[in-house]
Amino acid sequence: MLEDRRLEVLRAIVEDFVLSNEPVGSKALAERHSLGVSPATVRNDMSALEEEGYITQPHTSAGRIPTDKGYRLFVDRLSGVKPLSRAERRAIQSFLEGAVDLDDVVRRSVRLLAQLTRQVAVVQYPSLSSSSVRHIEVVTLGPRRLLMVIITDTGRVEQRIIDSLTPVDDEIASELRLTLNRDLVGQRLAEASDVVIALSDRTRPELRPCVTTMTGAVLEALVERQEERVAMAGTANLTRATVDFADSLRSILEALEEQVVLMKLIGSARETGTVTVRIGRETDVDALRSTAVVATGYGRGPFALGGMGVVGPMRMDYPWTMAAVRAVAKYVGELLGAD
Amino acid sequence: MLEDRRLEVLRAIVEDFVLSNEPVGSKALAERHSLGVSPATVRNDMSALEEEGYITQPHTSAGRIPTDKGYRLFVDRLSGVKPLSRAERRAIQSFLEGAVDLDDVVRRSVRLLAQLTRQVAVVQYPSLSSSSVRHIEVVTLGPRRLLMVIITDTGRVEQRIIDSLTPVDDEIASELRLTLNRDLVGQRLAEASDVVIALSDRTRPELRPCVTTMTGAVLEALVERQEERVAMAGTANLTRATVDFADSLRSILEALEEQVVLMKLIGSARETGTVTVRIGRETDVDALRSTAVVATGYGRGPFALGGMGVVGPMRMDYPWTMAAVRAVAKYVGELLGAD
DNA sequence: ACTTGGCACTCGCCGTGGCCGAGTGCCAGA
DNA sequence: TCTGGCACTCGGCCACGGCGAGTGCCAAGT
Numbered sequence: 001m002l003e004d005r006r007l008e009v010l011r012a013i014v015e016d017f018v019l020s021n022e023p024v025g026s027k028a029l030a031e032r033h034s035l036g037v038s039p040a041t042v043r044n045d046m047s048a049l050e051e052e053g054y055i056t057q058p059h060t061s062a063g064r065i066p067t068d069k070g071y072r073l074f075v076d077r078l079s080g081v082k083p084l085s086r087a088e089r090r091a092i093q094s095f096l097e098g099a100v101d102l103d104d105v106v107r108r109s110v111r112l113l114a115q116l117t118r119q120v121a122v123v124q125y126p127s128l129s130s131s132s133v134r135h136i137e138v139v140t141l142g143p144r145r146l147l148m149v150i151i152t153d154t155g156r157v158e159q160r161i162i163d164s165l166t167p168v169d170d171e172i173a174s175e176l177r178l179t180l181n182r183d184l185v186g187q188r189l190a191e192a193s194d195v196v197i198a199l200s201d202r203t204r205p206e207l208r209p210c211v212t213t214m215t216g217a218v219l220e221a222l223v224e225r226q227e228e229r230v231a232m233a234g235t236a237n238l239t240r241a242t243v244d245f246a247d248s249l250r251s252i253l254e255a256l257e258e259q260v261v262l263m264k265l266i267g268s269a270r271e272t273g274t275v276t277v278r279i280g281r282e283t284d285v286d287a288l289r290s291t292a293v294v295a296t297g298y299g300r301g302p303f304a305l306g307g308m309g310v311v312g313p314m315r316m317d318y319p320w321t322m323a324a325v326r327a328v329a330k331y332v333g334e335l336l337g338a339d
Numbered sequence: 340m341l342e343d344r345r346l347e348v349l350r351a352i353v354e355d356f357v358l359s360n361e362p363v364g365s366k367a368l369a370e371r372h373s374l375g376v377s378p379a380t381v382r383n384d385m386s387a388l389e390e391e392g393y394i395t396q397p398h399t400s401a402g403r404i405p406t407d408k409g410y411r412l413f414v415d416r417l418s419g420v421k422p423l424s425r426a427e428r429r430a431i432q433s434f435l436e437g438a439v440d441l442d443d444v445v446r447r448s449v450r451l452l453a454q455l456t457r458q459v460a461v462v463q464y465p466s467l468s469s470s471s472v473r474h475i476e477v478v479t480l481g482p483r484r485l486l487m488v489i490i491t492d493t494g495r496v497e498q499r500i501i502d503s504l505t506p507v508d509d510e511i512a513s514e515l516r517l518t519l520n521r522d523l524v525g526q527r528l529a530e531a532s533d534v535v536i537a538l539s540d541r542t543r544p545e546l547r548p549c550v551t552t553m554t555g556a557v558l559e560a561l562v563e564r565q566e567e568r569v570a571m572a573g574t575a576n577l578t579r580a581t582v583d584f585a586d587s588l589r590s591i592l593e594a595l596e597e598q599v600v601l602m603k604l605i606g607s608a609r610e611t612g613t614v615t616v617r618i619g620r621e622t623d624v625d626a627l628r629s630t631a632v633v634a635t636g637y638g639r640g641p642f643a644l645g646g647m648g649v650v651g652p653m654r655m656d657y658p659w660t661m662a663a664v665r666a667v668a669k670y671v672g673e674l675l676g677a678d
Numbered sequence: 679a680c681t682t683g684g685c686a687c688t689c690g691c692c693g694t695g696g697c698c699g700a701g702t703g704c705c706a707g708a
Numbered sequence: 709t710c711t712g713g714c715a716c717t718c719g720g721c722c723a724c725g726g727c728g729a730g731t732g733c734c735a736a737g738t
Contacts (some may be wrong), residue, residue, distance in 0.1 A: 025730050040682050043731070061689050061730050101500055135478045139490055149488060149496055151478055157488055157498040161440060235574055236592035253575035364701050377711055382702070400701050400718050 008035060009045045010054055011078040014066050018315050023063030068280035068314065071292070075277050075318050082319040084327050092116075096331050102126070102156055106231050109308065109332050114234025116324045119312035120256060122266050122295075125229040126305035126336060129190035131156060136184060138177040143167055146176075148218055152189065160218045230262045234310075241313040248290055255287035256311065266307035270297040272333060275322045280314055290314065294321050298329035298336075305336060347374060348384045349393055350417040353405050357654050362402030407619035407653065410631070414616050414657050421658040423666050431455075435670050441465070441495050445570050448647065448671050453573025455663045458651035459595060461605050461634075464568040465644035465675060468529035470495060475523060477516040482506055485515075487557055491528065499557045569601045573649075580652040587629055594626035595650065605646035609636040611672060614661045619653055629653060633660050637668035637675075644675060 012033040016024045026042040029035070035042065046064055049055045054070035057063070066074065084092075095112050099105040106123050113121035131152035139147045146162040184192050235256065238249060255261045265283060278284075278293045288311065295309025308329055310321060351372040355363040365378040365385060374381065385403055388394045393409035396402070405413065423431075434451050438444040445462050452460035470491035478486045485501040523531050574595065577588060594600045604622060617623075617632040627650065634648025647668055649660060 023730090027730075038682055039730095040684090041680080044681085047732080057731085059688095059690065061687085061728095063730065101498070134480075135476070137474070137476050137488065137490075139474045141473075141492075147490060147496070149476065149490065151476075151486060151488065151498075153480075157486070157496060159440070159490075159496040233596065236589055236596060239589035239592060250575050250578035253578060257572060257575060362701090366701075378701095379711055379713090380709085383710085386703080396702090398719065400699095400716085402701065 005035065005037070006045045006049060007073075007078060008033075009042060010049055010066070010070060011074060013046075013049075013055060013064060014070065014074045014078070017065055018317055021315060023058055023065050025063035028063075066314075068282070071279045071314055071318075072282075075279070079319045081275070081326065082323045084323050088116075089327060092327055092331050096328075096335055099335070102336075105332065105335060109328055110231040110233040113308065113310060113325065113328050114237065116328070117294075117310045117312070117321050118234070118237050118240065119310040119316070119321065120232065120234045120237055121308070121310050122256075122262050123231050123308040123332075124263070124266055124306035125231070126156075126299070128152065128156065128158065130188060130303060130305070132186055132188045133184045133192055136177065136180045138173045138180065140168055140170055140173045143169075146173060150189075162218060228259055228263055230259060230266070232256060232262065237312070241315070248287070251287040252291065255285055261285055261288075265293050265311065266295045266309045268295075268307070270304040270307055272297045272299055272302060272304050272329070273326075275326050277318065277322065292316055292318075294318070294325050296325055296329045298333040300333055300336070305333070308332070344374065344376070345384045345388060346412075346417060347372075348381060349388055349405070349409060350413060352385075352388075352394060352403060353409065353413045353417070356404055357656055360654060362397055362404050364402035367402075405653075407621070410618045410653055410657075411621075414618070418658045420614070420665065421662045423662050427455075428666060431666055431670055435667075435674055438674070441675075444671065444674060448667055449570040449572040452647065452649060452664065452667050453576065455667070456633075456649045456651070456660050457573070457576050457579065458649040458655070458660065459571065459573045459576055460647070460649050461595075461601050462570050462647040462671075463602070463605055463645035464570070465495075465638070467491065467495065467497065469527060469642060469644065471525055471527045472523045472531055475516065475519045477512045477519065479507055479509055479512045482508075485512060489528075501557060567598055567602055569598060569605070571595060571601065576651070580654070587626070590626040591630065594624055600624055600627075604632050604650065605634040605648045607634075607646070609643040609646055611636045611638055611641060611643050611668070612665075614665050616657065616661065631655055631657075633657070633664050635664055635668045637672040639672055639675070644672070647671070 009029065012029050012035070013024050016029065016032065026039040026046060030037065030039040030042050046055065049070075050057070050064065053067060054073060055064040056067050058065060092112060096105065096108055099108050102125075106125055110121045110123040113123065133150060134153050135151040137149040137151070139149070141147050141161065144164045144167055146164060146168055147159060148162055149157060149159045151157050180196075183195060187195055235253065238252060264285065265278075265288075273296075275294060275296045278295075280292065281289050283289070283291065283293050290313070291311055292314045293309055293311050294316075295307055297304025297307050299305035309325055312321070348368065351368050351374070352363050355368065355371065365381040368374070369376065369378040369381050385394065388409075389396070389403065392406060393412060394403040395406050397404060431451060435444065435447055438447050445464055449460045449462040452462065472489060473492050474490040476488040476490070478488070480486050480500065483503045483506055485503055485507055486498060487501055488496060488498045490496050519535075522534060526534055574592065577591060603624065604617070604627075612635070614633060614635045617634075619631065620628050622628070622630065622632050629652070630650055631653045632648055632650050633655075634646055636643025636646050638644035648664055651660070
């Protein structure tokens with residue numbers, strides 16, 4: 001009972017602060033939210049909440065603002081996920097449906113997410129490791145240079161240049177093409193590199209050293225490289241939160257330009273259907289200690305093809321943001337599943 | 340003579356202001372630059388320069404700062420291009436040489452340029468229109484869905500999904516592959532779409548309506564789409580110029596997220612070897628009226644494959660920035676030419 | 679045991695006013 | 709044409725003081 005009201009007060013503080021970006025005082029709280037108690041009572045509750053570390057005062061004689069811990073409690077226990085309106089869902093869907101290829105899907109999603117949430121959006125390119133090989137093409141580019149093109153069942157095309165130690169000609173290229181296609185079509189890309197290595201027995205001896213190891217390496221590299229590609233949009237939105245960030249804006253932008261950091265933020269959230277929130281220091285990135293990350297995985301079934309999410313100030317409308325991220329992830333997952 | 344000294348004064352003002360970001364006064368000028376005249380004389384020159392619109396005072400009793408027009412004169416007549424040191428050139432070269440494919444070249448260039456100049460860097464993807472076709476692959480993805488993969492002589496691979504109105508099978512796909520390869524290999528991509536359309540006579544009648552128009556459209560789309568792709572890096576550098584931009588930072592970031600705007604900025608600079616500078620309103624983008632753009636084209640020979648450049652505050656070290664942009668463009672051009 | 683109104687206290691914000699100094703414009707003399 | 713001198717302007721800085729929002733505590737009420 002008493003405990004309940006305290007939580008209610010915390011929720012009210014978070015909600016008001018998210019809206020106004022100003023420390024919220026006891027009087028305003030008691031008025032705006034029909035708590036049914038006087039400001040004095042609210043003061044006592046606030047005092048207790050501060051004691052427990054959920055809220056803090058920026059300076060004496062100012063209102064309270066939530067701490068990291070306070071936001072965490074809010075997200076965990078006090079907020080549901082605002083469902084999106086039918087119109088919003090439809091808008092998402094139709095915006096994504098215009099995409100012409102996979103690259104376009106990623107670019108559209110990231111822009112959409114940035115616009116919807118008014119935050120910085122990040123989308124990881126879908127992993128290739130669970131795709132399977134549909135066709136492999138080998139073309140000579142020069143006397144010692146091959147181009148290997150891999151087409152997957154999701155319509156993704158990846159290429160890689162191979163510098164060969166031994167001379168190659170068109171004949172070798174087509175032989176390679178035949179062999180590779182015979183043994184790899186239908187294989188999942190993640191396992192294809194093993195197959196290539198095992199396959200070396202059946203290739204002409206003089207090709208073995210050069211080709212099998214190289215193509216194996218290429219396949220591995222492809223899978224890895226794709227997984228660490230990300231798209232980002234909406235950095236301009238960071239400036240809206242100028243009060244929250246002030247001079248840290250620069251280090252935030254710098255951090256967001258590092259692929260590694262982005263991967264850390266959204267790469268770990270690979271469960272589909274569950275939206276994870278990391279608040280402040282929970283992001284494990286020092287430059288982002290004043291931000292929060294809302295992320296999820298996307299893809300058909302329980303295995304995510306990749307992650308997506310947004311980065312924004314801790315002072316964020318979590319229910320809405322979580323809903324938006326979840327919705328976009330769902331549609332992107334469906335879109336890729338249908339391919 | 341008199342005219343000469345005035346220009347010298349302007350140069351000194353620009354150089355000092357670029358360094359200090361503070362309005363520069365007559366006394367400091369006379370001291371720091373050995374002009375051989377007294378502050379009073381400098382004052383007279385400054386007065387004249389202000390009259391002519393090259394410099395201005397932010398407020399009475401402050402020093403002078405260059406106007407757009409002042410920077411323009413400086414760039415046109417007062418500054419050469421600082422040659423890069425041998426070490427710097429080598430660094431550029433070795434950084435770019437690590438690239439594994441074309442995507443990587445672009446990403447590396449843009450990062451390099453951002454780091455070198457400490458500004459926002461923009462690199463346009465190389466145009467496909469002057470590449471020629473090396474190989475075309477056609478694969479079925481579904482009963483009415485084809486994937487067309489085009490490999491160019493620069494090692495670039497582009498793909499596009501075609502939704503066919505009539506059913507297609509593997510047989511049709513390989514027929515298409517044969518035909519297309521026979522007639523298109525060696526053609527420049529820009530002209531290939533015309534060839535495809537002319538080629539419709541020789542294909543089986545039942546394929547004509549669906550295939551020729553579609554592949555033609557695909558080729559055209561490819562060329563266009565590639566040309567409007569750009570990479571950007573170094574947005575964090577904008578915050579260094581926080582004094583110059585203040586609250587316009589947001590609109591600048593927003594502008595820079597628009598492909599269209601970026602194309603406008605660097606797409607027009609397509610002469611190789613010549614570095615163009617647009618100062619303030621010359622950029623023709625309202626949000627960038629307080630910035631300057633230094634851009635050039637890159638590519639072998641006189642025809643540029645694309646543009647690259649940097650966006651920064653008007654208060655910029657033009658000689659150095661121009662040198663850096665030119666150097667990176669030169670190496671990227673060589674790298675792509677050698678492929 | 680909670681809640682409530684009252685009250686004294688704290689402290690950041692903001693507008694005022696005065697001082698300082700950099701920088702200017704002008705002028706008379708070299 | 710250049711130079712030194714001189715009066716003037718005005719933004720930046722700081723110290724001061726009033727205002728008000730918000731707090732903590734306490735004693736009284738339910």
